[in-house]
Amino acid sequence: MATVKDFRNNVKPNWCPGCGDFSVQASIQRACASLGLEPDDLALISGIGCSGRISGYVNAYGFHGTHGRVLPIAQGVKMANKDLTVIAAGGDGDGLAIGMGHTIHAIRRNIDITYIIMDNQIYGLTKGQTSPRSESGFVTKSTPEGSIEPSVNLMEMALSSGATFVAQSFSSDIKDLTSIIEQGVKHKGFSLINVFSPCVTYNKVNTYDWFKENLVKLSSIEDYDPSDRGMAMKTLMEHDSLVTGLIYQDTVRKSYQEMVKGYKEEPLKDAELNMDREKFNELVQQFI
Amino acid sequence: MISQLSWKVGGQQGEGIESTGEIFAAAMNHLGYYLYGYRHFSSRIKGGHTNNKIRVSTRPVRSLQDDLDILVAFDQETIDVNFDELHDDGIVIADAKFKPVIPEGSNATLYAVPFTEIARELGSSLMKNMVAIGASGAILDLDAKEYYTIVSQTFGRKGDKVVENNMKAIEKGAAFVQSQSQGQPSKLKLMPADGRKRMFLIGNDAISLGLLAGGCRFMAAYPITPASEIMEFMIKHLPDYGGTVIQTEDEMAAATMAIGSNYAGVRAVTASAGPGLSLMMESIGLAGMTETPLVVIDTQRGGPSTGLPTKQEQSDLMAMIYGTHGEIPKIVIAPSTVEEGFYDAVEALNLAEEYQCPVILLSDLQLSLGKQTIDTLDYDQIEIRRGDLNLEPDLPELKKGEYFKRYKITDSGISPRLVPGTKNGIFHVTGVEHDETGKPSEKAPNRKKQMEKRLRKLQDLPNKFPSPVALNLQHKNPDLLFVGYVSTRGAIEETIERLEQEGLKVNHAQIRLIHPFPTEEVKPLIEEAKQVIVVEHNATAQLANIIKMNAGYGDKISSILKYDGTPFLPGEIYEKCMQEVVVYGNG
Numbered sequence: 001m002a003t004v005k006d007f008r009n010n011v012k013p014n015w016c017p018g019c020g021d022f023s024v025q026a027s028i029q030r031a032c033a034s035l036g037l038e039p040d041d042l043a044l045i046s047g048i049g050c051s052g053r054i055s056g057y058v059n060a061y062g063f064h065g066t067h068g069r070v071l072p073i074a075q076g077v078k079m080a081n082k083d084l085t086v087i088a089a090g091g092d093g094d095g096l097a098i099g100m101g102h103t104i105h106a107i108r109r110n111i112d113i114t115y116i117i118m119d120n121q122i123y124g125l126t127k128g129q130t131s132p133r134s135e136s137g138f139v140t141k142s143t144p145e146g147s148i149e150p151s152v153n154l155m156e157m158a159l160s161s162g163a164t165f166v167a168q169s170f171s172s173d174i175k176d177l178t179s180i181i182e183q184g185v186k187h188k189g190f191s192l193i194n195v196f197s198p199c200v201t202y203n204k205v206n207t208y209d210w211f212k213e214n215l216v217k218l219s220s221i222e223d224y225d226p227s228d229r230g231m232a233m234k235t236l237m238e239h240d241s242l243v244t245g246l247i248y249q250d251t252v253r254k255s256y257q258e259m260v261k262g263y264k265e266e267p268l269k270d271a272e273l274n275m276d277r278e279k280f281n282e283l284v285q286q287f288i
Numbered sequence: 289m290i291s292q293l294s295w296k297v298g299g300q301q302g303e304g305i306e307s308t309g310e311i312f313a314a315a316m317n318h319l320g321y322y323l324y325g326y327r328h329f330s331s332r333i334k335g336g337h338t339n340n341k342i343r344v345s346t347r348p349v350r351s352l353q354d355d356l357d358i359l360v361a362f363d364q365e366t367i368d369v370n371f372d373e374l375h376d377d378g379i380v381i382a383d384a385k386f387k388p389v390i391p392e393g394s395n396a397t398l399y400a401v402p403f404t405e406i407a408r409e410l411g412s413s414l415m416k417n418m419v420a421i422g423a424s425g426a427i428l429d430l431d432a433k434e435y436y437t438i439v440s441q442t443f444g445r446k447g448d449k450v451v452e453n454n455m456k457a458i459e460k461g462a463a464f465v466q467s468q469s470q471g472q473p474s475k476l477k478l479m480p481a482d483g484r485k486r487m488f489l490i491g492n493d494a495i496s497l498g499l500l501a502g503g504c505r506f507m508a509a510y511p512i513t514p515a516s517e518i519m520e521f522m523i524k525h526l527p528d529y530g531g532t533v534i535q536t537e538d539e540m541a542a543a544t545m546a547i548g549s550n551y552a553g554v555r556a557v558t559a560s561a562g563p564g565l566s567l568m569m570e571s572i573g574l575a576g577m578t579e580t581p582l583v584v585i586d587t588q589r590g591g592p593s594t595g596l597p598t599k600q601e602q603s604d605l606m607a608m609i610y611g612t613h614g615e616i617p618k619i620v621i622a623p624s625t626v627e628e629g630f631y632d633a634v635e636a637l638n639l640a641e642e643y644q645c646p647v648i649l650l651s652d653l654q655l656s657l658g659k660q661t662i663d664t665l666d667y668d669q670i671e672i673r674r675g676d677l678n679l680e681p682d683l684p685e686l687k688k689g690e691y692f693k694r695y696k697i698t699d700s701g702i703s704p705r706l707v708p709g710t711k712n713g714i715f716h717v718t719g720v721e722h723d724e725t726g727k728p729s730e731k732a733p734n735r736k737k738q739m740e741k742r743l744r745k746l747q748d749l750p751n752k753f754p755s756p757v758a759l760n761l762q763h764k765n766p767d768l769l770f771v772g773y774v775s776t777r778g779a780i781e782e783t784i785e786r787l788e789q790e791g792l793k794v795n796h797a798q799i800r801l802i803h804p805f806p807t808e809e810v811k812p813l814i815e816e817a818k819q820v821i822v823v824e825h826n827a828t829a830q831l832a833n834i835i836k837m838n839a840g841y842g843d844k845i846s847s848i849l850k851y852d853g854t855p856f857l858p859g860e861i862y863e864k865c866m867q868e869v870v871v872y873g874n875g
Binding site for chain 2: 010011039040043045055056059060061062063064065066068069072073074075076078079080081083084101102104105109260261262263264266267268269271272273274275277279280281283284287
């Protein structure tokens with residue numbers, strides 16, 4: 001059985017020392033090992049940006065796509081081979097600015113993949129511009145007077161878009177993050193995991209210390225019930241979405257693939273490509 | 289008796305104009321006539337003038353006829369808009385309800401038939417279309433009984449009474465016209481056809497059939513005119529083969545979802561038109577850079593921007609060849625007939641896997657939506673080739689930190705391909721420049737090697753591609769060579785017949801492999817012709833420019849261009865040849 005080591009590939013990440021993304025990388029590796037997966041069975045699809053490089057830093061089938069399109073690529077992979085574990089990962093700019101359209105529709109569609117947003121509330125690779133997760137008033141190169149746009153409320157948006165698995169974690173809490181990723185992968189449907197992953201170079205506001213001060217663990221809230229969507233929404237509102245843990249899970253709704261007509265038990269990649277003569281003649285007859 | 293007939297029905301969109309044409313055409317197909325139908329429609333659900341023009345012939349036809357023998361009108365606008373097209377002594381059949389008038393002094397015959405009234409008497413004004421069909425049949429001296437099979441097929445599900453009433457509507461429409469013509473023999477009696485019923489389909493149907501037969505098992509697409517029929521066909525049929533279609537949120541998702549699916553080993557496609565293709569360009573670049581197979585169908589329509597969304601044009605050519613940033617291997621093929629639409633769809637899927645690159649199947653609105661009869665599609669020509677894809681390799685265990693060389697430098701430029709999930713086959717894929725294992729690498733020597741490897745893949749394609757040019761080379765040293773692509777084929781062929789009657793020696797080349805351009809094949813054709821005319825549906829002579837760029841001979845090549853949204857008619861090309869282009873000479 002594969003161990004954490006088997007998911008390491010000896011490639012040195014080009015992230016800055018102290019970057020939150022290292023913990024996301026480690027947590028994916030730990031979760032996959034703990035779930036008993038083999039590197040050959042994992043497809044890790046990533047977007048563009050610092051975080052997008054993650055598919056090259058895990059020993060697995062990695063696909064580093066185009067900016068914002070991590071989710072359509074990942075959904076295409078899963079549709080083709082349902083036996084693969086598909087994890088998509090990218091930054092908040094990738095998923096919530098240029099790729100926002102795909103994020104909402106992937107949530108709604110509920111294909112069985114896990115999407116990890118590495119949320120640093122800034123554009124790091126392009127050297128410090130505002131992101132859709134930057135808070136209003138946030139001063140960056142592109143918002144010298146402070147951002148006048150409110151940040152995207154991702155967790156509330158996910159809930160209202162019909163998400164079946166919504167969780168949030170913090171990159172310095174590897175244990176919690178690993179556990180959340182495991183739960184996300186096990187979830188039958190689309191699992192959305194937002195990870196506060198501080199940018200130590202360009203975000204001097206939302207730092208490790210800031211998160212430690214401001215984040216509330218859902219496990220500390222008495223009687224919190226992640227199957228109660230109303231409670232989930234209320235709790236997010238009460239805490240300005242600064243909570244960690246499993247926020248909401250719908251275990252009843254079936255995943256997209258379970259509902260597709262004609263979709264078989266065997267992966268689509270193994271489907272017969274040749275059409276027999278009789279079937280062909282039948283199709284031709286429909287036009288005569 | 290006549291060997292061909294041009295018939296048109298027109299009215300307000302949403303009034304059943306399309307189905308009137310369908311039933312008329314189906315009846316004619318039943319009798320064994322060849323058909324070519326083209327719809328004029330607008331980008332709205334209801335209202336606005338629409339018409340369906342159908343050519344009926346005893347021999348195969350791939351183009352509209354210049355003029356019109358019979359015009360069936362459900363409103364005055366139909367007469368006003370289409371009367372110029374009508375023969376001098378043509379026939380107008382119109383609903384008496386709107387008190388139709390034809391221009392004064394015209395030789396045309398007007399039959400004001402109470403379509404609506406007869407239909408109402410039979411129980412539903414919806415049947416006015418059938419009255420019109422019956423009236424048309426009477427003009428052709430066709431027995432109303434000839435419609436029975438198609439009427440029972442169309443309405444059988446609704447019960448015998450409905451079939452009976454519709455037949456009555458046809459008979460009454462016919463009887464009315466017969467009573468008006470007072471027993472005069474019909475001028476428009478068609479020569480009998482061979483009685484063989486043929487496939488009657490639009491180009492999009494043929495392309496879809498090809499995709500299905502060619503092993504496409506996943507499609508991701510966003511609705512757009514004139515491509516949506518492909519998605520709809522696949523939605524209906526793919527589940528029978530374990531496959532499925534996802535209607536995506538936009539075309540970027542469509543292309544990248546298809547890329548993800550191809551990467552994981554499923555033949556996946558997307559289909560769109562100009563605006564969608566513009567959105568897909570970055571993704572097509574990703575497929576090129578990552579050497580992932582991808583088939584994209586572009587059913588060209590009038591551009592730029594939203595342009596003429598329901599009208600014919602061929603102005604995406606340059607964008608399809610060059611429209612992604614950076615330089616990638618890309619194949620662009622262009623079927624010139626409905627049959628080729630089928631075979632090329634199969635071939636596009638093969639080429640995408642063999643060459644591990646994006647393939648664009650370039651159609652246009654006229655080919656995609658024009659509905660015509662074809663003799664057959666040959667099952668035995670279907671072949672599935674997956675190139676260097678190995679789905680069940682026996683690979684040695686990879687050493688720690690080592691990846692499979694998915695982008696191995698080879699002589700052909702084509703590397704061994706695996707899919708995710710393969711044991712001991714892990715490799716990386718990225719749109720960033722990468723080394724043989726797919727790991728990012730910006731080193732100059734590696735960049736050069738990988739760039740050359742990718743571009744080398746297509747070097748031999750023009751020699752390998754079956755019939756890169758559809759040729760009709762009757763003559764050595766012809767006076768004229770016509771060149772076109774996609775749906776202009778039929779109109780060019782008929783133009784040539786007329787020019788040959790005038791004693792001109794004319795050859796014809798319809799380009800099928802657009803990129804990489806089959807220079808070796810095309811150059812000698814141009815060389816031996818006295819003059820070359822490129823016929824295309826755009827304003828900037830895109831195909832002519834591609835030919836000049838690849839084959840030279842700029843001074844010999846002139847263009848006949850059309851960009852008003854309507855398809856070329858044979859007479860139009862002929863007239864332009866006579867007036868503007870051909871320099872006559874006996875030498």
